[in-house]
Amino acid sequence: MSPGRTSASLDSRSLEPLLAAKEIVVFCGSGGVGKTSVAAAAALTAATRLGGRVLVLTIDPARRLASALGLDGIGNVERRVPAEALKAAGIEARGELWTAMLDTKQSWDDLVASHAPDEETAYRILENRLYHNITARFVQSHDYIAMERLYEIHATGTYDLIVIDTPPTRNALDFLEAPRRMADFFGGRLLRWLTMPYRVGGRRGARVINVASRPFYQVADRILGSQFLQDIAEFFLNFQSMYAGFVTRAKAVERLLHDKRTTFGVVTTLEAAPLREAEYFCEQLQDRGFHLGALVLNKTLPAYLLSPEGDRAALLLAAETGPIAEALAALDAPALAEPERTARVLRTVGESFLNFAVVAKREAELRAELARAPEVIADVPNFDADIYDLAGLARIGEHLFPTG
Amino acid sequence: MERRAPDLLGRRLLFVTGKGGVGKSTVAAAFALLAAEQGQRVLVVEVDSKGDLADLFEHRPVGFSPVQVHPGVFAMSMSTEASLREYLRLNLRIPVLGRLGPLARVLDFVAAAAPGVKEILTVGKICWEVRESIEGRAGWDLVVVDAAATGHIIAQLGAPESIRELVAVGPVRAQTEWMSGLLSDPAVTALNIVATPEEMPVNETIELVERARAELTVPMGAVIVNRVLPELFTRADQETFEALREPEPSARLAELVGAAAAGAGGSPVAATVGTTAVLEGARLAVSLRRTRATHLSHLRRSVDLPLLYLPYLFARAHGLRVTRVMADALGEELGL
Numbered sequence: 200m201s202p203g204r205t206s207a208s209l210d211s212r213s214l215e216p217l218l219a220a221k222e223i224v225v226f227c228g229s230g231g232v233g234k235t236s237v238a239a240a241a242a243l244t245a246a247t248r249l250g251g252r253v254l255v256l257t258i259d260p261a262r263r264l265a266s267a268l269g270l271d272g273i274g275n276v277e278r279r280v281p282a283e284a285l286k287a288a289g290i291e292a293r294g295e296l297w298t299a300m301l302d303t304k305q306s307w308d309d310l311v312a313s314h315a316p317d318e319e320t321a322y323r324i325l326e327n328r329l330y331h332n333i334t335a336r337f338v339q340s341h342d343y344i345a346m347e348r349l350y351e352i353h354a355t356g357t358y359d360l361i362v363i364d365t366p367p368t369r370n371a372l373d374f375l376e377a378p379r380r381m382a383d384f385f386g387g388r389l390l391r392w393l394t395m396p397y398r399v400g401g402r403r404g405a406r407v408i409n410v411a412s413r414p415f416y417q418v419a420d421r422i423l424g425s426q427f428l429q430d431i432a433e434f435f436l437n438f439q440s441m442y443a444g445f446v447t448r449a450k451a452v453e454r455l456l457h458d459k460r461t462t463f464g465v466v467t468t469l470e471a472a473p474l475r476e477a478e479y480f481c482e483q484l485q486d487r488g489f490h491l492g493a494l495v496l497n498k499t500l501p502a503y504l505l506s507p508e509g510d511r512a513a514l515l516l517a518a519e520t521g522p523i524a525e526a527l528a529a530l531d532a533p534a535l536a537e538p539e540r541t542a543r544v545l546r547t548v549g550e551s552f553l554n555f556a557v558v559a560k561r562e563a564e565l566r567a568e569l570a571r572a573p574e575v576i577a578d579v580p581n582f583d584a585d586i587y588d589l590a591g592l593a594r595i596g597e598h599l600f601p602t603g
Numbered sequence: 604m605e606r607r608a609p610d611l612l613g614r615r616l617l618f619v620t621g622k623g624g625v626g627k628s629t630v631a632a633a634f635a636l637l638a639a640e641q642g643q644r645v646l647v648v649e650v651d652s653k654g655d656l657a658d659l660f661e662h663r664p665v666g667f668s669p670v671q672v673h674p675g676v677f678a679m680s681m682s683t684e685a686s687l688r689e690y691l692r693l694n695l696r697i698p699v700l701g702r703l704g705p706l707a708r709v710l711d712f713v714a715a716a717a718p719g720v721k722e723i724l725t726v727g728k729i730c731w732e733v734r735e736s737i738e739g740r741a742g743w744d745l746v747v748v749d750a751a752a753t754g755h756i757i758a759q760l761g762a763p764e765s766i767r768e769l770v771a772v773g774p775v776r777a778q779t780e781w782m783s784g785l786l787s788d789p790a791v792t793a794l795n796i797v798a799t800p801e802e803m804p805v806n807e808t809i810e811l812v813e814r815a816r817a818e819l820t821v822p823m824g825a826v827i828v829n830r831v832l833p834e835l836f837t838r839a840d841q842e843t844f845e846a847l848r849e850p851e852p853s854a855r856l857a858e859l860v861g862a863a864a865a866g867a868g869g870s871p872v873a874a875t876v877g878t879t880a881v882l883e884g885a886r887l888a889v890s891l892r893r894t895r896a897t898h899l900s901h902l903r904r905s906v907d908l909p910l911l912y913l914p915y916l917f918a919r920a921h922g923l924r925v926t927r928v929m930a931d932a933l934g935e936e937l938g939l
Contacts, residue, residue, distance in 0.1 A: 504880070527852060534845070551888045583890035
């Protein structure tokens with residue numbers, strides 16, 4: 200008996216038609232739900248069943264999964280998973296599976312290089328220590344850069360399907376706002392206001408004239424010291440020279456996410472907190488006019504844990520005092536010769552079933568309460584071993600694209 | 604390797620971090636409840652303001668001002684704007700009336716670029732509560748922080764240092780010095796990491812311990828391993844279990860279960876279905892535990908900190924009941 204799917208009050212459906220119809224699938228969900236594996240499995244299965252050239256763009260894969268996908272220490276370069284590697288894992292692929300990992304720092308540098316008005320400005324930005332902090336230290340910048348890379352790769356027209364796994368942010372929907380925030384940021388009055396004293400007077404020193412009149416600078420000066428503020432302003436002045444290019448680009452990225460060719464998949468486990476967040480994503484995606492294509496319920500417990508027959512047998516075994524164990528001792532099995540030990544094992548087996556049955560019931564209840572779910576809901580069971588290779592991804596894929 | 608249960612409740616400031624989804628808030632709440640039950644007056648601070656923390660005490664969401672959520676436990680939710688306002692009022696004697704409005708927006712904006720600005724307001728407020736308590740002006744025996752996740756904690760705890768690198772003079776620079784002093788004092792502070800026995804949380808924990816040692820001066824506390832599945836069988840019992848799953852014994856077991864259930868209207872088919880499900884369920888439990896054990900031993904080999912184990916809870920997933928069970932388990936692990 201293999202771990203099956205949970206009993207479904209909402210029918211499970213294949214992701215196959217969705218992936219056949221779209222060019223971009225964005226998987227989102229809260230941390231720890233298995234987004235990366237689901238995204239990789241969806242891409243692999245699309246490449247095997249639907250054919251064509253499929254790319255999975257991933258953010259932060261677990262090490263073993265990364266090496267299974269051929270992503271050891273490689274930055275932004277897209278790589279093809281060799282057909283031999285797929286064959287060795289028992290996968291007969293009609294199409295090609297390509298993989299790439301997001302290198303935030305490199306992507307930012309490329310972006311600056313392509314949008315800066317001249318080499319000197321590009322150099323000044325790239326060397327600025329605040330720039331390093333934006334790009335390297337702060338997670339938020341993953342948001343924009345992931346979408347930016349997606350746009351760039353899509354624009355090349357190299358792939359039939361691009362599957363992307365979204366960055367682990369505190370608010371997992373930040374990436375949807377990222378292109379607009381980026382455009383607002385560069386076009387905003389706030390930036391002009393903040394850099395104004397410096398622009399009026401040119402470079403350093405000139406600020407004395409203007410700054411004193413602004414209450415913000417009075418307060419900020421006392422807290423942070425003026426040099427610090429000057430560094431910030433200088434950086435933003437340089438950055439602002441990339442305004443036109445950035446805004447145009449950010450708007451194009453946003454259009455692509457809203458395009459008919461793009462769909463979103465929400466991944467969750469059947470635990471209260473991630474599920475609550477997943478429902479919120481579904482709601483937000485729909486309210487903002489994005490195409491919500493599928494909900495993937497990951498790591499669900501097998502349906503047999505919900506069987507009343509199992510419950511009855513487990514209750515009986517959990518209360519075993521000896522008669523069943525004694526009867527089993529009559530069999531020709533040395534490991535069953537001691538009724539006391541057998542009885543203990545039977546009780547443990549019964550209790551363990553009852554324990555997991557409680558969790559399975561909670562999952563079933565949470566599932567039944569799902570509101571505003573998309574039409575396509577896929578179930579992926581909790582495999583009892585880690586998924587870290589192509590064969591494992593193919594097993595997930597069988598549940599994303601169930602046959603029959 | 605030194606693995607003795609550390610005297611964590613004897614310190615003044617406990618940070619609790621971990622990868623998203625591992626139960627960081629639950630562990631922070633359990634620390635707070637345990638300390639309160641030991642007679643301490645505890646402040647628990649939620650940094651990411653998701654609102655889960657008050658829920659763990661079955662209390663409505665809390666704001667920036669500490670509210671008692673349980674006897675001995677006060678909770679607050681961090682707000683950088685409120686923290687800035689308080690800072691300005693207390694340190695620079697600048698009264699800020701009404702909303703901070705534009706200043707807060709500029710702060711958001713600056714914080715996006717400048718390392719440590721937002722973080723210093725968070726860490727600064729926390730350190731301030733601790734210092735006031737040590738010096739007798741505030742009454743917290745212990746401050747527990749449901750801190751930023753592993754990806755962000757270095758930036759958060761390193762904020763005083765980052766600010767010091769950037770700001771050459773002024774009151775802020777002076778302030779960062781006493782904060783660094785508190786944060787690096789092993790009698791005061793401990794950074795604790797929550798992990799589950801799974802691949803990614805374990806790897807992130809190992810990496811965080813390395814980075815924290817290299818980049819921070821904050822003393823390390825313990826690694827709390829959450830959601831540990833029970834070991835079902837000893838080796839001998841495991842053999843008995845394997846024997847039960849063989850075709851003949853499992854068929855016989857189904858017969859016996861059927862016979863025992865016959866009075867209750869059970870059929871032989873139902874008994875076979877039920878017995879198969881129960882045996883399969885135990886096999887799943889054993890292999891889930893085994894997979895996790897691999898990650899656990901990887902963690903144990905790679906990290907030389909005390910490990911505290913908390914059980915996987917089958918019965919419930921949230922609320923005060925969970926906090927209490929976790930606090931008890933934590934107390935046992937700490938030898939209380």
